[in-house]
Amino acid sequence: MQPTLVFTLCLFFIAAAFATADYVRPQPRKTLEFPWNSKPASYPQQVHISLAGDNHMRISWITDDKSAPSVVKYGTSPGTYSSTAQGESTSYSYLFYNSGKIHHTVIGPLEPDTVYFYQCGNQGSEFQLKTPPAEFPVTFAVVGDLGQTGWTKSTLDHIDLCKYDIHLLPGDLSYADYVQRRWDTFGELVQPLASARPWMVTEGNHEKERILLFNDGFESYNARWKMPFKESGSSSNLYYSFEVAGTHVIMLGSYTDYDMYSDQYNWLKDDLSKVDREKTPWLLVLFHVPWYNSNEAHQGEGDWMMAAMEPLLHAASVDVVLSGHVHAYERSKRINKGKPDPCGAVHITIGDGGNKEGLARKYKNPQPEWSVFREASFGHGELKIANSTHAFWSWHRNDDDEPIKSDEVWITSLASSRCLAEKSHELRKILMAP
Numbered sequence: 001m002q003p004t005l006v007f008t009l010c011l012f013f014i015a016a017a018f019a020t021a022d023y024v025r026p027q028p029r030k031t032l033e034f035p036w037n038s039k040p041a042s043y044p045q046q047v048h049i050s051l052a053g054d055n056h057m058r059i060s061w062i063t064d065d066k067s068a069p070s071v072v073k074y075g076t077s078p079g080t081y082s083s084t085a086q087g088e089s090t091s092y093s094y095l096f097y098n099s100g101k102i103h104h105t106v107i108g109p110l111e112p113d114t115v116y117f118y119q120c121g122n123q124g125s126e127f128q129l130k131t132p133p134a135e136f137p138v139t140f141a142v143v144g145d146l147g148q149t150g151w152t153k154s155t156l157d158h159i160d161l162c163k164y165d166i167h168l169l170p171g172d173l174s175y176a177d178y179v180q181r182r183w184d185t186f187g188e189l190v191q192p193l194a195s196a197r198p199w200m201v202t203e204g205n206h207e208k209e210r211i212l213l214f215n216d217g218f219e220s221y222n223a224r225w226k227m228p229f230k231e232s233g234s235s236s237n238l239y240y241s242f243e244v245a246g247t248h249v250i251m252l253g254s255y256t257d258y259d260m261y262s263d264q265y266n267w268l269k270d271d272l273s274k275v276d277r278e279k280t281p282w283l284l285v286l287f288h289v290p291w292y293n294s295n296e297a298h299q300g301e302g303d304w305m306m307a308a309m310e311p312l313l314h315a316a317s318v319d320v321v322l323s324g325h326v327h328a329y330e331r332s333k334r335i336n337k338g339k340p341d342p343c344g345a346v347h348i349t350i351g352d353g354g355n356k357e358g359l360a361r362k363y364k365n366p367q368p369e370w371s372v373f374r375e376a377s378f379g380h381g382e383l384k385i386a387n388s389t390h391a392f393w394s395w396h397r398n399d400d401d402e403p404i405k406s407d408e409v410w411i412t413s414l415a416s417s418r419c420l421a422e423k424s425h426e427l428r429k430i431l432m433a434p
């Protein structure tokens with residue numbers, strides 16, 4: 001063919017694609033297949049990292065070999081490890097499944113915004129991680145309900161293209177759904193990203209895996225995805241908080257008690273009483289089941305938790321609430337008690353990571369006044385906090401495998417508004433209540 005003819009044809013097809021630009025929603029993709037891993041039993045598998053108190057990082061991995069050491073060697077140049085840290089290990093059994101040895105080793109103190117090279121258990125490849133910055137700007141990648149399908153892979157590939165410091169995951173990780181081997185394949189799938197940047201997760205319904213009269217639930221999740229709950233004064237891995245670069249992040253549990261008399265509620269009050277908005281002007285909260293949701297899926301499931309905790313979060317001037325569960329994307333105006341309120345939080349549902357259950361396509365109509373943007377597509381979010389007053393939120397749809405930006409908004413902090421001062425009395429009253 002003539003080059004000019006090819007060129008004309010190309011133009012024609014591009015024009016045709018634009019002419020029929022109506023967005024065609026992609027179909028669910030198959031669960032990925034994982035080849036049998038033939039590495040030696042002492043090789044580290046499923047390496048992931050998480051923040052563990054100021055300037056520390058927890059390195060987690062699994063070995064088939066029960067005698068493999070829980071040691072991490074690390075340093076700032078490849079192949080030379082100036083520091084060594086000794087950790088702990090655990091394991092669990094679930095019906096006929098026995099887990100490998102699950103290692104958790106805290107390293108530090110670490111310098112902010114620095115690349116470290118590390119090796120787990122004196123075996124296998126070298127990994128590298130970057131610590132978050134000590135000051136703004138800081139960028140969070142956010143997505144829930146990941147699973148392990150072709151769409152999960154597409155979402156992770158897109159996240160990998162963005163410059164981010166920390167991954168926030170508001171629940172529903174592996175979709176193992178009682179088949180424990182799937183926790184292992186999920187660990188392998190996320191390792192390239194989760195070994196390089198901290199993954200801060202909270203639990204969803206798919207983490208529960210409870211069998212009546214047999215277990216209490218969350219066995220696998222708690223053993224594998226240990227979060228800094230002790231470091232943040234919590235008695236449960238199901239809720240905790242951490243601070244990074246001027247941002248206080250609270251991870252709550254939708255599937256543990258949250259009423260006024262619960263441990264979680266009392267821990268939350270205690271945690272909020274320690275937040276210093278001079279030091280951390282931004283306050284984020286994550287949990288699994290959305291409170292503001294105009295999708296037909298999971299309608300009203302968050303109502304009880306909202307009734308119990310929204311007054312407290314409102315009094316504390318929470319900036320943004322991120323949740324998952326509904327397999328779609330939705331962003332609200334600042335809202336409180338069901339009504340737009342300049343001192344309320346922006347609520348974002350981002351349960352569109354790409355799991356095997358597919359998208360939640362049906363919405364309630366008309367779109368509620370508080371709902372700004374809603375769409376049932378797979379994708380991920382990015383929250384770039386520029387400084388103490390401004391943050392940029394964007395949602396990236398996995399459209400034709402391109403990370404297309406589909407929704408974006410500048411959010412200004414409540415710390416820079418009158419809200420914080422106006423509500424200080426209200427907050428003190430709730431925090432002082434027995």
Ligand SMILES: *[C@@H]1O[C@H](CO)[C@@H](O)[C@H](O)[C@H]1NC(C)=O
Nearest residue numbers: 385386387388389390391410
């Ligand atoms: C904060 O960032 C925004 C957006 O980049 C910018 O317009 C504003 O001037 C910054 N404020 C300060 C105090 O630097």
Ligand SMILES: [Fe+2]
Nearest residue numbers: 172204205325
């Ligand atoms: Fe869920």
